[in-house]
Amino acid sequence: MTTAVGIETQDACVDFPIFDAKSRSLKKTVMGMVGGTIESGSRVPIIEALRDINLTLQHGARVGLVGHNGAGKSTLLRLLSGIYEPTRGTATIRGRVAPIFDLGVGMDPEISGLENIVVRGLFLGMTRKQMESRVDDIAEFTELGDFLRMPLRTYSTGMRVRLALGVVTSIDPEILLLDEGIGAVDAAFLEKSKRRLSALVDRAGLLVFASHSDEFLRELCDTAIWMEHGTIREHGPLEDVLASYRDARR
Numbered sequence: 001m002t003t004a005v006g007i008e009t010q011d012a013c014v015d016f017p018i019f020d021a022k023s024r025s026l027k028k029t030v031m032g033m034v035g036g037t038i039e040s041g042s043r044v045p046i047i048e049a050l051r052d053i054n055l056t057l058q059h060g061a062r063v064g065l066v067g068h069n070g071a072g073k074s075t076l077l078r079l080l081s082g083i084y085e086p087t088r089g090t091a092t093i094r095g096r097v098a099p100i101f102d103l104g105v106g107m108d109p110e111i112s113g114l115e116n117i118v119v120r121g122l123f124l125g126m127t128r129k130q131m132e133s134r135v136d137d138i139a140e141f142t143e144l145g146d147f148l149r150m151p152l153r154t155y156s157t158g159m160r161v162r163l164a165l166g167v168v169t170s171i172d173p174e175i176l177l178l179d180e181g182i183g184a185v186d187a188a189f190l191e192k193s194k195r196r197l198s199a200l201v202d203r204a205g206l207l208v209f210a211s212h213s214d215e216f217l218r219e220l221c222d223t224a225i226w227m228e229h230g231t232i233r234e235h236g237p238l239e240d241v242l243a244s245y246r247d248a249r250r
């Protein structure tokens with residue numbers, strides 16, 4: 001019997017102790033809009049990136065993450081993927097996770113684009129056989145032609161993103177955790193990617209997507225979480241959360 005896909009956290013916190021902080025810059029600093037809370041009472045300053053996160057996400061959830069720079073979106077994605085263990089509290093993850101935070105991770109500059117397609121797929125939890133059956137489709141999508149036989153180091157940034165997007169949108173994850181970062185491709189290619197991205201999200205059991213773009217969030221999500229200083233400020237229907245977040249910034 002397979003267990004249902006889902007994520008549950010209880011009072012989860014993530015702290016980063018900083019051993020090489022400059023003490024002067026931490027004395028009496030004003031609490032800015034940006035970033036988590038810095039606890040400087042102890043000898044080693046601690047950045048409280050996430051505090052008391054209580055979440056139950058079930059199969060079918062399509063959750064957007066909004067919040068200002070440093071609010072804790074990326075850290076939350078890493079907690080939900082199991083990359084970070086909570087410093088306190090618990091996080092239970094059921095399902096095969098595809099964390100897509102950095103499109104370039106898992107790519108080798110010395111091997112060809114075609115070989116990288118397979119390697120990157122393995123990194124995302126697919127089998128070699130599955131990837132080999134998808135290589136042609138991915139290759140066509142990237143429009144990279146003969147460059148696919150050249151080593152990745154010869155590619156421009158946009159060409160790398162095309163390759164990475166081709167692979168990422170071809171996989172079958174149960175839990176898809178996405179951090180926005182696909183700005184380097186041209187507009188026409190981005191349009192084409194959006195369709196593939198939507199199809200990927202439809203195949204995934206559960207999506208959490210951090211983005212600063214309302215347009216992108218509307219396309220992929222129906223609920224949202226607003227992160228502020230490492231805590232959940234609001235969790236609800238996408239439009240409600242977007243409206244509160246927008247109002248607060250006025």
Ligand SMILES: Nc1ncnc2c1ncn2[C@@H]1O[C@H](COP(=O)(O)OP(=O)(O)OP(=O)(O)O)[C@@H](O)[C@H]1O
Pocket residue numbers: 016034035036037047048049067068069070071072073074075076227
């Ligand atoms: N590896 C780390 N070491 C120390 N502090 C970190 C680390 N990663 C994140 N932080 C801190 O945790 C807090 C939350 O950062 P996080 O990257 O999760 O924010 P974010 O909401 O994703 O921001 P952005 O929109 O700018 O990407 C910030 O104060 C940041 O300084």
